[in-house]
Amino acid sequence: MTQASQDDALDADKRRRVDELVEQEEGATNRLSGWKGALVTALAIGATLFHLYAAYDIVPTQMLRPIHVGLVLLLIFLSFPLAPRWRDRIRWWDVLAALASVAVVAYIVEGGEDFGDRSSLPDRLDVWVGIAFVVLVLDATRRTTGLIMPVVALIFVAYALIGPLLPPPWTHKGYDVDRLVGHLYMTLEGIFGSAIDVSSSLIILFTIFGAVLQSSGAGKFFIDFSFTAMGGKPNSAGRAIVLSSFLLGGPSGSGVATTVTIGSVAYPLLSKAGYDRNAAGGLLAAGGLGAIISPPVLGAAAFLIAEFLKISYLDVIRMAMVPTVLYYFTLLVMAEMDAGRFAIASTDMSASRTLWQLTRGQGFHFTSLVSVVVLMVLGYSPTLSVFYAILMAIAVSYLSRETALTPRRLAEALANGTIGVLGTAATCASAGIIVGVVTLTGLGFKFSRIVIEYAGGSLVLTAVYTALIVWIVGLSVPVTASYIICAVIAAPALIQLGVPDYAAHMFIFYYAVLSEVSPPTALSPFAAAAITGGSPYLTTLQSWKYTMPAFLVPFVFVLDPAGVGLLLSVPKNGTWLDVAWVTFTTAVGIVGFAAAAQGWFLGRAGIAIRCLGVVVGVALLFPSIIDALSSRISAEHIAWVKAVGLVLAAVMVGVQRLSRARR
Secondary structure, eight states, rough: OOOOHHHHHHHHHHHHHHHHHHHHHOOOOOOOOOOHHHHHHHHHHHHHHHHHHHSSOOOOOOOOHHHHHHHHHHHHHSSSSSGGGGTTHHHHHHHHHHHHHHHHHHHHHHHHHHHHHTTTSHHHHHHHHHHHHHHHHHHHHHHHHHHHHHHHHHHHHHHHHHHGHHHSSSSOOOHHHHHHHHHSSTTTTTSSSSHHHIIIIHHHHHHHHHHHHHHHTHHHHHHHHHHHHHTTTTTTTHHHHHHHHHHHHHOOOOHHHHHHHHHHHHHHHHOOOOOHHHHHHHHHHHHHGGGGTTTHHHHHHHHHHHHHHOHHHHHHHHHHHHHHHHHHHHHHHHHHHHHHHOOOOOOOOOOOSOOHHHHHHHHGHHHHHHHHHHHTTTTHHHHHHHHHHHHHHHHHGGGGGTOOOHHHEEEEEEHHHHHHHHHHHHHHHHHHHHHHHHHHHHHHHHHHHHHHTTTTTOHHHHHHHHHHHHHHHHTSSOHEEEEEEHHHHHHHHHHHOOOOOOHHHHHHHHHHGGGGGGGTHHHHHHHHHHTTTTTTHHHHOOOOOHHHHHHHHHHHHHSSSTGGGGGGGOOOTHHHHHHHHHHHHHHHHHHHHHHHHHHHHSBBHHHHHHHHHHHHHHHOOOOOGGTTTTTSSSHHHHHHHHHHHHHHHHHHHHHHHHHHOOO
């Protein structure tokens, strides 16, 4: 075998592994062609057009949510096989499940208002239809996201049924099958609850928005722009990864997709610059992870924050702005330290066009990053904002011949808009089962009381326990599911101890996102490792190293009285100066932790400097550590601890400068 054929075989193996990892996140789809593939595409386009119509005109809630779930189930059963070995074509049982989904939704819609009125006393047909519907939802979730989420939902169902048999403090009066099924699918507090509300009105529209941008070449433009802007500069490869991740991640909202898209282009440049395979994969995965926390799309869970808190999505974007900047600031600092540690070279990333030529030709794609936010600021609802942003993205694509959405590309974008949301929508439906059980049994308040008791009333320990709970749940379920589960069972504990509700939910959101780089569901690092040829687990450890300083920031939300300033909320009895101050001290603390993790600051950092970096980080990010066993945190103590942290940071700078001068 020639060297060229060996390289081709290696590239094919990499592509196969990447595809397998993407399928772990999005599910293994049927390989359909001919009229069957055209049928599924036509159904997906029809679903997209329906949701666009629902965004512009009024569709009653009792119709929109069931029809949304029905369309999702129909497409899942036709697109995702019962098992991977049957993905060659649509089987009879897939058709049966698809038709059953349509029949159940028709039964719900046909029932009208009387259907919901008899939820507490459903008749026999209601119960059997409801059981069939729950089974269909769980199977659809299993097909798209794996077995864990349905199993978790079934555990919650069992909890509702066997309440009297459980030991205190978990015991409750228990509910029979009729009452439980009626609550889960005949009310707006179960499967058709807040998660599906957000999925049907916002998540799918933003997914359509991202699909239109991708088909119009916006993703390629953002990558080209980043690499052209950073070409020829010190550590240009690392900086380009950070910039392109920020630009592409904002409208993408998907960690794995962003990692794969950038990695396939950027890894050769990272390798040429001097990054080893695992470090390159870790940086790519960390950059991709930023897509889930970056405005204007963030991840699907961000839309749920707005629904749970009954605030506008614009408020969620506002709260995410500073943490997003700090996240990418962390990546940039870590990449710059890498440049010093590994003597990363400047990389020639010259393109056929200059930065000005590139911007002049396709700079209109930047409107996609701001159009949604601008429209919401002008007073439009999030739904109408993204609707008009989709129309704008389609219109501006015709400003360039190479980006114009031809009928074929437009049809592909419309189909991908719905296909891309299937896994998330199924997860939201299954999560509705969990939320329904929690609201019916009062599990959330029980769980919060238990956590607070174990923490001895200490806010610090409660925050640590909550972070661990979210992280553990996130090991086995997707980000959206992890957030929903923990928002209803863990957030009340923080809120009861005085943490503002929005800060508690943002805390849980960020630790749910951490699951993207946490094994065994570390899909972003695993996908990056498949591209670079590195070790999946070493790449995961590298991605942890890159992201961990930033993921310590959420503790500032809940432990520092001024920490809500990071969410652009003025602290109680404070001013905007307090917001600027907490942002500055947090950024300095991140640099301290980064220096400790990298073993490099202004130069090579020995044990003493690394330990000093940890002390600086703890003092500035966790000043309340001195009150770890107290339920109250002293603002005066926090101010003194932060002052000490800044002094020690100045000492680090001075020592490193003297060391460089001696060398």
